[in-house]
Amino acid sequence: MKLGVLFSGGKDSTFACWKAMQQEEVVCLITVISRNPESYMFHTPNIRLAALQAEAAGLPLVEVETAGEKEEELLDLKRALLVAREQFGIEGVVTGAVLSVYQAARVQRVCRELGLWCFNPLWSPDQEAYMEELIDAGFRVVIVGVFSSPFDASWLGREIDRRTLDELREIARKYRITLTGEGGEFETFVVDAPFFSRRVAIEEASRDYRNYNGVLRIERAGLVAK
Amino acid sequence: MILVVDLCYRDGSLSRDEFVGPVERLLRKIGAPFFTRHYTAVGAPEVEAADAAILCGTALRDTGFSGHPEQFRWLLSFERPVLGISSGMRALAAAFGAGTEPCCEIGMTDVEVLAPDPLFAGEEGFSAYELHEYAARVPDTFVSLAASDQCVQAIRHRSFPLYGLLFHPEARNEWIIERFLGLVETARYRP
Numbered sequence: 001m002k003l004g005v006l007f008s009g010g011k012d013s014t015f016a017c018w019k020a021m022q023q024e025e026v027v028c029l030i031t032v033i034s035r036n037p038e039s040y041m042f043h044t045p046n047i048r049l050a051a052l053q054a055e056a057a058g059l060p061l062v063e064v065e066t067a068g069e070k071e072e073e074l075l076d077l078k079r080a081l082l083v084a085r086e087q088f089g090i091e092g093v094v095t096g097a098v099l100s101v102y103q104a105a106r107v108q109r110v111c112r113e114l115g116l117w118c119f120n121p122l123w124s125p126d127q128e129a130y131m132e133e134l135i136d137a138g139f140r141v142v143i144v145g146v147f148s149s150p151f152d153a154s155w156l157g158r159e160i161d162r163r164t165l166d167e168l169r170e171i172a173r174k175y176r177i178t179l180t181g182e183g184g185e186f187e188t189f190v191v192d193a194p195f196f197s198r199r200v201a202i203e204e205a206s207r208d209y210r211n212y213n214g215v216l217r218i219e220r221a222g223l224v225a226k
Numbered sequence: 227m228i229l230v231v232d233l234c235y236r237d238g239s240l241s242r243d244e245f246v247g248p249v250e251r252l253l254r255k256i257g258a259p260f261f262t263r264h265y266t267a268v269g270a271p272e273v274e275a276a277d278a279a280i281l282c283g284t285a286l287r288d289t290g291f292s293g294h295p296e297q298f299r300w301l302l303s304f305e306r307p308v309l310g311i312s313s314g315m316r317a318l319a320a321a322f323g324a325g326t327e328p329c330c331e332i333g334m335t336d337v338e339v340l341a342p343d344p345l346f347a348g349e350e351g352f353s354a355y356e357l358h359e360y361a362a363r364v365p366d367t368f369v370s371l372a373a374s375d376q377c378v379q380a381i382r383h384r385s386f387p388l389y390g391l392l393f394h395p396e397a398r399n400e401w402i403i404e405r406f407l408g409l410v411e412t413a414r415y416r417p
Contacts, residue, residue, distance in 0.1 A: 023240040092287075094240075101355055101397065105333030108286060108357060112332065117287045119240050124248040124397055 001117065002027045004062065004081070004090040006107065009050045011141045011160075012096030012122055012180070014190040015134055017057075019121040020094040021195060027088040028060045029053075030080050036068025045145050045215040046189050049200070056196040056223055060088065078110050085114070092117030098125060098182045127179040131165055138194045142202070144216040145187030146209075148177060153209040156216040157202075160188070189218065198223040228253060228260040228410065229268070229276035233284050233291040233313050237264035245283045248396040249311070249403070258407050265297050265317075273300045278307040278410040280403075281314025283394055286332075286357060288313070295320055307387040307410045309403070312358050315390030319362035319381070329361035329377040337379045337393060339372045345389060345405050346371060346380070354379070354393035361392055387413060 005017040007029035020026050031050040054061035062084045066076035084090045093111050097104040097120045104120055111118040122130065134141065141160045146152075150171060158164055172179045181187065192199035204220040230249060234241040246262060253260045263272050265281075279301075284291065291297070291313060301308060301321040310318035316326060338351045351372075361377035364370050368390075372380035381390045387409050395402035 019243070020240055023238075101334055105355075105357075108332045112286055112330070112359070115287075117285055119244065119285065121240055121243045123244040124251070125243075126251050 001091050002089050003092045003094050004028045004030045004084040005094040007031050007050055008044045009053050009189055011188040011190055012098055014193050016094050016096040016121050018195055028062055028084055030062045030084050032077055032080055033065045034068035044187055046218045049218055052200055056198050058197055081114055094119045096122055098122050098180055131179055140192035141188045141190050143186050144189040146214050148185035149212045153214055156207050156214055199226050227275055228258055229272055229279040230260050230262040231281045232264045233282055235288050235290045241285045249280055249282055252400055252403055265291055277414050281310040281317055283312035291317055305386050307413050309406045310390040312394055315392055316362045318390045319365050322365035322367055324363040324365040326360040326362055330359045331356035335374050337372050337374050341371050343371050354399055355397040356393050
């Protein structure tokens, strides 16, 4: 089955893409770029770099912009899926939804309208096992947004390796946050994945941090040999 | 031992982690022993070895299982606890001769409990995650236990602990699966 992956460049959608590649044929990545920083569906700080990640993966990228108004962004999602179907013949969509019923249900409805299959291979996972598998499989994931106590500015730009995972585990226990960041506590950017032929090198980034809220904006990045 | 049945479009499919995985994780968390088989691989030895069965859901467009009613005939004489989830409810109802009717619900939906049953005891209603385009009709030998404002959400056989749920209890209502496992324990020790 030919599939398009709803892609944000973070760990969930990138890992979902890798899962889908093991079972079906991923023919493109699909990115909805929201201009609304409050968008529940699509906003993420470094979404423009999805093009670089797609290049690293050797996959075409379908990019659609949205103003990010609540229900209208679903029309923009629909538009993106229609483009992906027309250009690449997708028969289904893959998402990296982990726990969010809000996101999952909306994508399911749009897929139904268009007669597309919908896959959520990370749905309701064992969070421990997921994070372990992510590291074991060779994903290199950097934290690019923090939105919760106790994450200070030093977390921005940190790679989620074994040591960081141990710390996240401790924080998740103590502060009752999700280990995967699914509650919106932190956001990630994937610099390398098992299916990337080259990895992303962050060359210049700026930090914008205040009161346990911060983002790492990647200003310049390129692809380098692995 | 609980037999978990995968109803997805093929064994080891991309939908497995979404519809079978969460049920398996819950059983593991609770410590209930189980084994999983694709519906095409459930034969007499699997049925014989099971004290109970959970039939998992499928993706919205995945209705391939409904073209193989012969793979679900074992349910007619199983008589031990069964929990059919969404597509699993369809398969259970179909085995007992009931068809489907269009009823699309996607996302969180209010479910009202209609009749007393140990599965929902003490609950008047709850919010449940739905993902279906069709609802199963209620077979003659079953009673309706719960409904949304659109269709029947839960059924039970009149004589045996065979349950069908249209919603997905593994997402947001794990307590229902825990209660079902309690019924499995009760059935196991019944003289």
